[in-house]
Amino acid sequence: SVPYVNTSSNWFVAIPGIIFPLLAFLLLGLMIYWICVKSRWAWACVVVFLLGIQQIRAVFSFHTRSDIPGEKPANTLRVLQWNVMGWDQGEETKMIEGGGHSLRPVMMEAISDQNADVLCLDEFFQPKDTLSQGSNIALITRMGYPYHVFSPTKNYLKDSSLGVIICSKYPMVASGAFDLDRSRKGDHL
Numbered sequence: 001s002v003p004y005v006n007t008s009s010n011w012f013v014a015i016p017g018i019i020f021p022l023l024a025f026l027l028l029g030l031m032i033y034w035i036c037v038k039s040r041w042a043w044a045c046v047v048v049f050l051l052g053i054q055q056i057r058a059v060f061s062f063h064t065r066s067d068i069p070g071e072k073p074a075n076t077l078r079v080l081q082w083n084v085m086g087w088d089q090g091e092e093t094k095m096i097e098g099g100g101h102s103l104r105p106v107m108m109e110a111i112s113d114q115n116a117d118v119l120c121l122d123e124f125f126q127p128k129d130t131l132s133q134g135s136n137i138a139l140i141t142r143m144g145y146p147y148h149v150f151s152p153t154k155n156y157l158k159d160s161s162l163g164v165i166i167c168s169k170y171p172m173v174a175s176g177a178f179d180l181d182r183s184r185k186g187d188h189l
Contacts, residue, residue: 125187
């Protein structure tokens with residue numbers, strides 16, 4: 001019934017959804033316990049588990065890398081979303097200073113391997129001095145994503161930006177940004 005209830009006015013209906021993963025683990029634990037002690041309660045747990053299997057599969061996604069086809073089927077759009085955590089920039093800075101190791105080349109290779117048409121990258125790090133640190137946007141452009149929209153959310157030490165970027169192999173028709181001013185209480189989008 002939750003999909004049919006307006007949770008903005010009936011917030012209490014959404015609470016079970018928030019704690020659903022905990023309830024699922026509790027149910028699994030009880031089911032294992034009741035099976036071990038050979039109790040009839042095990043059957044009740046099995047029935048409840050089977051009744052909720054669709055929700056369990058939706059919450060706990062069990063996919064391996066082999067589940068994602070290497071070749072993209074014709075007439076499909078593949079979108080890759082990834083929080084790249086600044087391209088591991090902190091480790092790269094340590095590497096320049098004589099320690100650490102950079103994961104950026106491995107991360108770029110993983111993006112290239114996915115053959116996505118659109119990239120949505122959170123916590124995207126872009127240095128302002130691209131001569132000394134190298135431009136991440138230029139690297140992604142060379143990978144075959146000539147179109148991009150970068151929306152910086154934070155500037156660090158006036159020499160770099162961190163934000164959200166959308167890169168595409170296809171031209172973008174339009175883009176927009178929304179400033180969510182949280183100081184205005186009671187306003188709704």
